[in-house]
Amino acid sequence: xxxxxxxxxxxxxxxSLCVAGDAVAGTTGTSFNALYDFFRDLVLGFGxxxxxxxxxxxxxxxxxxxxxxxxxxxxxxxAIFMQFTPxxxxxxxxxxx
Numbered sequence: 001x002x003x004x005x006x007x008x009x010x011x012x013x014x015x016s017l018c019v020a021g022d023a024v025a026g027t028t029g030t031s032f033n034a035l036y037d038f039f040r041d042l043v044l045g046f047g048x049x050x051x052x053x054x055x056x057x058x059x060x061x062x063x064x065x066x067x068x069x070x071x072x073x074x075x076x077x078x079a080i081f082m083q084f085t086p087x088x089x090x091x092x093x094x095x096x097x
Contacts, residue, residue, distance in 0.1 A: 043086050052079035 042048060059075025062068075 040086050040090075043082060048082050052082050055079055055082075 055078045056072065056075040059072040059078075062071035
């Protein structure tokens with residue numbers, strides 16, 4: 001039982017040492033820059049527009065079927081969320097004190 005605990009401690013130490021090099025990726029590193037650009041372009045580009053239109057259309061269809069305005073409002077809220085969230089996240093992550 002003691003040997004297993006010791007192995008887990010060594011494994012945790014090894015993983016933390018391997019990840020420590022990319023710990024500054026939020027401020028100065030470029031490790032995730034390509035991934036961030038990909039998702040930002042996807043959400044703000046034609047992919048995000050298509051997803052937003054599909055959410056509003058699906059909400060409208062469900063609203064008509066159920067005679068309830070809530071699903072279309074959820075679709076509109078999702079479309080607004082898709083439009084403004086990347087900008088909000090970028091402002092929060094690049095803010096300086």
